[in-house]
Amino acid sequence: MAATLEDYRDVVGLDVIEELRIVAAHVKHRRLQNINSTSVGGGVAEILTRMVPLLRELGIEASWDVIRGDEAFFQVTKAFHNALHGRVEEITAQMLDHYRATTASNLAQLNLDGDVILVHDPQPAGLILRKREIGRHWIWRCHIDVSTPDPRVWNFLKPYIEEYDAAIFSTPGFAQHLSVPQYMVTPSIDPLSEKNKELEERFIEEVLLKYHLDPDRPLITQISRFDRLKDPLGVIAAYRIARKRYPCQLLLAGGGASDDPEGEIVLREVQEQAASDPDIHVLLLPPFSDLEINALVRASTIVMQKSIKEGFGLTVSEALWKKKPVIGGAVGGIRLQIIDGVTGFLVHSSEGAGQRALQLLADPDMARRMGEDGHQHVKQNFLLTRHVKDYVLVMMALEHPDEDVVHLE
Amino acid sequence: MPDHQPFKFYTERRLVALTGLRARNLEELLKEVEQVPGSSIFYHTHHQYLSQHFVKPRFYNEFAQWTGHAVQEWMLAEKLGAIDLLSFTSIRQLREAIRTTIATHLAQDDTRSREAPAGEDFHFCKSKSFVMPTGLVAHNLSDFLDKLPHVTNISLFFHFLEARLRLERKTNDFSQWLSKAGHPGLGATIEALDPYLMTLDELRNEIIRLGQAYIGD
Structure with a gap:
């Protein structure tokens, strides 16, 4: 059963829930129609599953629709996704045509009945074509790192995005040159989820x-896919530095990577590196292992997220919420979550990560303090309730497009 | 008997808006400071006062913070950090002070400034603020002092910092109301407080302390 505002009150406090009710009253009874490309799996579906019932409880008529597409369409959008992340991808005219055709068939099937239509990510972005006919307020919510997008894909999407009334990005670094207002809404974790x-x-x-x-014995953990951008080999190198002084263990745990051939290669490299040391544990966890991941993080002494590139890296907030100090790569959204020297440490190398791990193992009081401050930091900034409030404020912003300071009674 | 019009406490909710403008070095920072919306200048000089800090930051002014940490021009960072926000009553004046400080620095130094490391560009943001009544109303001075402990930090921020500079009311709302309500002396004393040197909690306590001392006199 979906969690209610009452359930969240025990975690975030009465004042936060009251605040939500006050703000939501300004857009009560508006229909907020979310549209994305999958109902299960992935962060967007995870957030919508929890968020839609809360919005409804606040009096907003929230709904959620999913577009349809064949395998070829999702290959196109996967290529878009990679290219927007800055990877080199071959994008052919045929692929763009298929994107347009799938958009047209979804437009024929979807009932676009929201007062505000909130479209998530590039896959359904083309639905905006209907705006000229039906009007309404349209928001494009970008969940991915577009700090250095491939210009071919970005320039293909940009005319669609500029038809929206507003775009939302997760960090200031993802903002673009656009003719429409852009807002920042950082992602969030759900404190009541199994994870x-x-x-x-x-x-x-x-x-x-x-x-x-x-x-x-102390446990250093990184929870992530086996992906070079998460630098699991760098984490092993860091652990080896810490291991010289402290008899610690290392856990590298992540989900499977069946759709990612490179993931299998990285996993094999990690397993080879780990083979000679019984204290390095490499776990390939099946889907739906959230409770176990939760337990493993709670059992850890230090959590690492030594990414080389990162969209947001919510694993950091997940660990901080559990009062663990986090050592993370100084990239992307990790920099918003780790306040260097306060909730953990930002590092630029395996040597840096190893050195910081040593300091934390040597000073359990400091580690405990950082964990406490990390919990507070997440409570203030990265919980689902704050995320809901920001979406409500964006809905309000659409009704007052021209004022920076809006006076309401 | 009421002291004049009652004081209505307002609060605000803020949404961060992104301008899409960025700077990689001091030349670009200067160029953008000259043209970004005034609300962006206000945002980068003020929003740190609203954030929860575990350690007092060296600079609350984000132009100073970035100039030091990302571009490593610490002398300029300190000069930007020392710009006295209380000495301005409009964003236009504040923008000019920031602009002049950067331009003067660049004119003195003939070497080009460093580029910020990858991923550490300065991104210009601004806030969209929704101002709403809190329901708290003070009918006279002692009522005002009784209500203050229940006023949130963001409400205090609105009446004391935002009203004065962003909304260009020239002084804070409290001092203005106190003066009209027959307490110009207390209004002036409160106006002389430097809210940029204390936390919002400290500011609230200080106003209450001054108010109680004034009543006690």
């Missing part, structure tokens, strides 16, 4: 036992 909720000690112990981890 983040409180767990019983006994369950955590069972998970440690299951994966042959020693509860009595």
Whole structure:
């Protein structure tokens, strides 16, 4: 059953919930129609699953529709995704035609009945073509890192995006030259989800036992896909520096990568590096392992997210929420989550990460303080309730497009 | 008997708007400072006062922060950080002070400034603010002092910092109301406070302390 505002009140406090109600009252009864490309899997679906019921409870008539596409369409949009992340991809005229054709067939099928239509990511972006006919307020929500997009793909999408009433990005660094207003809404974690909720000690112990981890020795953990951009080999190098002084263990855990051939190669490299050391644990976790991931992070002494490039990196907030100090690469949204020296450390190399791990292992009081401050930082800035409020404010902004200061009674 | 019109406490909710404008070095920073909307100048000189800080930042002024940390021009960073926000009553004046400080620095130094490292460009933001009544109303001075502890930091920010500079009311709303309500002395004393040297919690406590001392006199 979906969590209610009442459930969140116990976590975030009454004042935050009251604040949400006050703000939402200004757009009560508006129909907010979300549209994305998948109902399960991926961060967007995860957030919408939790957010839509909360918006409804606040009196906003929120709904959620999913566009349809064949495999070829999703190959095109996957190529878009990679190219927007700055990777070199071959984009042919045929691919662009297929995107247009799929957009047209979705326009024929979808019932666009929202007062505000919130379109998530590039896959459904073309639906904006209907705006000239039906009007309404349209928002394009970009969840991906477009700090250095491939100009061919960006220039293909840009005319669509400039038809929207507003665009939303996750960090200031993703903002673009656009003729429409742009807002920043950072992503969030759900404190009541299986990945983040409180767990019983006994369950955590069972998970440690299951994966042959020693509860009595420090544990350094990185939770991420086996992807070069997450630098798992760099994490092993950092662990080896810490290991010289402290008898610690390393856990590299992540989901499978069946659609990512490179992922399998990276996993093999990691396994080879780990083979000679029984204290390096490499876990390929099946889908729906959120409770176990939660337990593994809670059992950790230090969490790493040593990414080389990162969209936002919510694994950082997930660890901070569990009061763990985090050592992270100084990239993307990680820089918003780790306040260097306060909620963890930002690093630029394996050596830096290793050195910081040593300092944290040597000073458990500092590690505890950072964990506490990290929890507060996430509570203030990166929880679902703040995310809901920001969407409500964007809805209000659409009704007052020309004022920087809007006076409401 | 009421002291004049009652004081209505307002609060605001802020949404961060992105301008899409960025700077990689001091020349670009100067160019953009000259043309970005005034609300962006206000944002980068003020929004740090609203953030929760675990450690007091060296610079609340983000132009100064970036000039130091990203471009490593610490002398200019300190000069930008020292710009006295309280000495201006309009964003136009504040923008000019920032512009002149950067331009003077660049004119003195014939070497081109460093580029910020990749990913550390300065991104110009601004806020879209929704101002709403809190429902709290003070009918006279002692009522005002009783209500102040219940006023949130963002409400205080609105009446004290934003009203004076962003909305160009020249002084803070509290001092203005106190003067009209027959307490010009207290209004002036409160106006002399430097809100940029204290946290919003400290500012609230200081106003209450001054108000109580004034009543006690």
